Amino acid sequence: EDQELLLAAAYVSDAQYNRNVPFETSPQAIRLYHFYNHWTMRAATYFFIWVNLALALFEEPAVFPLPFLVTSIAEVLCLTAFFGRLVHFAKVTPQKVFWKDTKNICVMVTIVLTLIDLVIYGSLEAVNIRGVRWSRALRPVFLINFPESRQIRRTFRSIRNTLPDILYVFLLFLFSMMIFSLMALKLFGDRDLRTVEGSPYFTNILDIAFELYVLVTTANSPDVMMPAYELNWWYSLYFITYIIINTYIFMSVFLAVIYNNYRKHLKNEIHTLAYLKHHKMTEAFNILKVKVGTEFVVKEARWRRLVKVVAPDVSSSHLELLLRISDEGQKGHVDKVNFLRLADLLNIRVVAINIKKHPLETWMPRVYQSSTSLLVQKMVQHRQVRWSQIFVWVYDVIILINAIFIALDEKDSLISYAEWLFLSLYIIEILLKLYTYEPSAYFGRKQFWNWFDTLIIIAALLATVANTTIQARKYNSQQVLDIVLILRILRLLRVIVSIQRFRVIVTTLINIGPTMLTFGGLVLVVYYAFAIIGMEVFHGKIHFLDPGSGSPDALVCGNPALKDSAFAQGRYCKNNFNDLASSLILLTELTVVNHFALLADGFALVTHQAAKLYFIGFHVVVVILIVNIFIAFILEAFFVAY
Amino acid sequence: EDQELLLAAAYVSDAQYNRNVPFETSPQAIRLYHFYNHWTMRAATYFFIWVNLALALFEEPAVFPLPFLVTSIAEVLCLTAFFGRLVHFAKVTPQKVFWKDTKNICVMVTIVLTLIDLVIYGSLEAVNIRGVRWSRALRPVFLINFPESRQIRRTFRSIRNTLPDILYVFLLFLFSMMIFSLMALKLFGDRDLRTVEGSPYFTNILDIAFELYVLVTTANSPDVMMPAYELNWWYSLYFITYIIINTYIFMSVFLAVIYNNYRKHLKNEIHTLAYLKHHKMTEAFNILKVKVGTEFVVKEARWRRLVKVVAPDVSSSHLELLLRISDEGQKGHVDKVNFLRLADLLNIRVVAINIKKHPLETWMPRVYQSSTSLLVQKMVQHRQVRWSQIFVWVYDVIILINAIFIALDEKDSLISYAEWLFLSLYIIEILLKLYTYEPSAYFGRKQFWNWFDTLIIIAALLATVANTTIQARKYNSQQVLDIVLILRILRLLRVIVSIQRFRVIVTTLINIGPTMLTFGGLVLVVYYAFAIIGMEVFHGKIHFLDPGSGSPDALVCGNPALKDSAFAQGRYCKNNFNDLASSLILLTELTVVNHFALLADGFALVTHQAAKLYFIGFHVVVVILIVNIFIAFILEAFFVAY
Numbered sequence A, B: 001e002d003q004e005l006l007l008a009a010a011y012v013s014d015a016q017y018n019r020n021v022p023f024e025t026s027p028q029a030i031r032l033y034h035f036y037n038h039w040t041m042r043a044a045t046y047f048f049i050w051v052n053l054a055l056a057l058f059e060e061p062a063v064f065p066l067p068f069l070v071t072s073i074a075e076v077l078c079l080t081a082f083f084g085r086l087v088h089f090a091k092v093t094p095q096k097v098f099w100k101d102t103k104n105i106c107v108m109v110t111i112v113l114t115l116i117d118l119v120i121y122g123s124l125e126a127v128n129i130r131g132v133r134w135s136r137a138l139r140p141v142f143l144i145n146f147p148e149s150r151q152i153r154r155t156f157r158s159i160r161n162t163l164p165d166i167l168y169v170f171l172l173f174l175f176s177m178m179i180f181s182l183m184a185l186k187l188f189g190d191r192d193l194r195t196v197e198g199s200p201y202f203t204n205i206l207d208i209a210f211e212l213y214v215l216v217t218t219a220n221s222p223d224v225m226m227p228a229y230e231l232n233w234w235y236s237l238y239f240i241t242y243i244i245i246n247t248y249i250f251m252s253v254f255l256a257v258i259y260n261n262y263r264k265h266l267k268n269e270i271h272t273l274a275y276l277k278h279h280k281m282t283e284a285f286n287i288l289k290v291k292v293g294t295e296f297v298v299k300e301a302r303w304r305r306l307v308k309v310v311a312p313d314v315s316s317s318h319l320e321l322l323l324r325i326s327d328e329g330q331k332g333h334v335d336k337v338n339f340l341r342l343a344d345l346l347n348i349r350v351v352a353i354n355i356k357k358h359p360l361e362t363w364m365p366r367v368y369q370s371s372t373s374l375l376v377q378k379m380v381q382h383r384q385v386r387w388s389q390i391f392v393w394v395y396d397v398i399i400l401i402n403a404i405f406i407a408l409d410e411k412d413s414l415i416s417y418a419e420w421l422f423l424s425l426y427i428i429e430i431l432l433k434l435y436t437y438e439p440s441a442y443f444g445r446k447q448f449w450n451w452f453d454t455l456i457i458i459a460a461l462l463a464t465v466a467n468t469t470i471q472a473r474k475y476n477s478q479q480v481l482d483i484v485l486i487l488r489i490l491r492l493l494r495v496i497v498s499i500q501r502f503r504v505i506v507t508t509l510i511n512i513g514p515t516m517l518t519f520g521g522l523v524l525v526v527y528y529a530f531a532i533i534g535m536e537v538f539h540g541k542i543h544f545l546d547p548g549s550g551s552p553d554a555l556v557c558g559n560p561a562l563k564d565s566a567f568a569q570g571r572y573c574k575n576n577f578n579d580l581a582s583s584l585i586l587l588t589e590l591t592v593v594n595h596f597a598l599l600a601d602g603f604a605l606v607t608h609q610a611a612k613l614y615f616i617g618f619h620v621v622v623v624i625l626i627v628n629i630f631i632a633f634i635l636e637a638f639f640v641a642y
Ligand code: NA
Pocket: A217, A218, A219, A593, A594, A595, B217, B218, B219, B593, B594, B595
């Protein structure tokens, strides 16, 4: 009896959370499976995944250096945890399924490879040879391949399914680039033209191909065109044609193909999920069903116990509500159709709304209901649309004036007094609202904008107090000062609260937040792998030396190969792969694409021309694939929301 | 009787071409209306529109200078033609409708304004004062406002409908920029930081706002970040946050809103068009109907005469086909349902396919049917999929080798012989195809790829012959040489013909060609207006002087205000507004966005800082609005095609 309930609960829970893990149905396996899905176990797994990823901050080249012994012990600990999780999973799932699943194999292979790498690197370290910690680039494998990261995996699958379609467009794009490269070689190669820097212009087919690839990113426009354009303005038509075809049309086609596949894939996934949910709920029903009259049903008592197992935190009023929905006729049992809906019902969040009187109305009804008081309330609620909009407009104007005051010099004591005035006005507004609306309703769970508004004001208040204290005591921690400053400026965000159309846009953006987080995971995986590779290849080649020191090395980023390069002249020395933070920032710059070629050239100069392939690879993966998927995400989210 | 037929024909013709012009139904007006829609009249209108637009090439500042008298006479001629067209239209359409239509008012006002401007400019010219030819910026009005440009107007309407939605997103975007500007001012303003050029960094709120706007275009990334980043790497988070919010999220939201509106609008337009078409066809039916039995019908003879009036060029076999479709039961009349379909039926292009024997088969059947001949035919048709794909692959490899030969130095005589070898191989391929397929079928009207393939080879053949002649005669026209060169390289496009997936992508792109042309018209309108304004404001401020002359003026583009500017150092002097061609090329560069700030700075230096507003305005209109509509175009086209 209890076993059956546990098994059914496992099915329902899987349906509720869209989990899709085949598990053994022996009593012990079911209990282990419940334990496997417990939130503490999932949290622990995520903890170790993040610790493992974060190790790159402490390993050579480090932001915060720690000895190899410490980081390697931490890594072995993480690997042990991953291995434990995998063994746990192996006990839950049928053996055959376990060994067929690529995810498990991936995790195991990565654990073994990492151990091998650790041993080799450690031994070399012992005899003072610097090895390459290549297995670090594999760390994101753990983030992707544990069953918890279903969303990220789904996105990866979507990318994989898009690849064949993308590939042909990409090949056609390369072909077009090749034709244009040949034309450029023939048109400009023998003209003895020079670039602004004085180097020969379009004489080597490989250089031309690279320049034209960069032109797709727009990063060398219009410089790449100028020498030819100076010769004859007709030649600009060559470049304009190239830009229209390759930069505009091809890049849009990439977006179109990716977006199209993304939608198709999304539809398929939703169908599959719905099918699996139905299937699991039917399994659960079949376990619990009894025959009443001609139809199979689940008895009320049993249904209650099931819900208690699936959702132990559910309140009794919520449980009664669910029951009343599922057993409409109050027959004492739930039929199949209603039972199958349970997984979806459990996902609906129930908000209890209490229509209470305002406490002030209870305490002093005469004052609260007086005509002045009612006028104030009407104004705050802006019910009478015409004139009471004034309340909103007045505060918008106040915020605007506040913005101007912030822009002005704050050393003026008048302005620092004004600061307090504005804050008081904001606090009065909040108080007026609390006077008008019942406080527990105003700060209800779903009242996002009220919370937002209040928190901003509290933050600004705290920041202003902190600022005054700091100024009085001549305390001087720059970071604290900066945070205080940002908090004080953020109060201007209140404008969003008061303009309806702004709120709609921001709400849409906030609603896609969870999906964005998935996307963030995807970006992290790719960035991390590229950062590790970048650190292994380019580490220590470029240094930032304080230009104030006057050392001639500072002007060439500590590397004479950069003499007279645009990289050094642009003072780009900080853009290097010398630690994880710098690498990630540099990769972000490369994602933005501007000065892409300048950065790639810099690293090619200090290593080898082939280094450009790393940058082109990054561009293809991140800008052509991932950024387009991001745009597809936002497009789809907006179509659904509007 | 004849009058009725003409009126009905006018309705059917309007339905066929989706025209929506209310016209008078008096006999004279109908005849005038038929004349108004005649292709010669439409062609003449377009001719004058283009002449009028092209005048900017010949007016000061001119690419090909002509005296003011000549251009002004030409302009007056164009205006007369436009006025004539308008009068013609006024005779056709009811008076009330004519004066209510903004299009007509627009055209009239523009004609009057242009005349006023001409007179003023001419008078000033007479007394040797240089005036401003401001009315030239209005010329695109004619392109938009004649009934012929329905498509462009539709796109404009779509943009106008999108504006309210876009506006709020844009305001929120500006608001976000303001908050970030304030933060930057407070965070970096007092730090005494310097940019690479040595100017103060982030000290003035207007400069900050401009820099941050430019960062949205990515044009100053990562330079704008470097001084703060050098101070402390935490500050890079400020810029990364800014880029994620404003460059990625907001720009995607712009695309989403525009795309969403574009689709909605497209759907509405299609509904309206379908409704109007139905309405007009019903009108036509009501004119021609007679009662037969219980239902109203159109008699066969009358129907034939109608079709002859609507489509005079229709062949008699085509007419019979249409009749057989419309009068399925061969009852001698067309019923209402079938009559309403006529407009759509007329739009369907009919291709007559003749299944003829190959001429060689008729002339020498024995040879053509011999086993060797059949083998050749099978190979060319690659019917037996496995081994006869070889034919295609062999030619792909030949093209690849050809590409390599083109890249090599052609002064080598071996390579110039190889040229002929490749050409012969291609011609043999075409001949083999003509041997296999019946020639008139192979060059059928819908056989786009066969035509493409053959034309490319013929062009390459002509180019190679021309090249040999030129080399022999030491003839040296650079432009002819360049065209010959391009034609010879374009033969590599044959690869597209042989790879199925490439053909699908290119076919999709070619199918959206007509819509792209509409889009081109839209772009032209905007570019033209901006170019004229740019020429009036920035003309002659920046000159390109041959740097070989060694004149110090050449290094500052003839304007000392550009001394030490990035504009002059980057040798950008050719990017100026000194004539229409240069202006359009510069606007294209601004559309590509890269070095947007550098170009804007250059023109601000030689005039006034406010000049940057011109560039920001161009960016908002072209990059945020029009480029996104272009992407929406392509996305939609691909979704429909795939
Ligand atoms: Na750029």
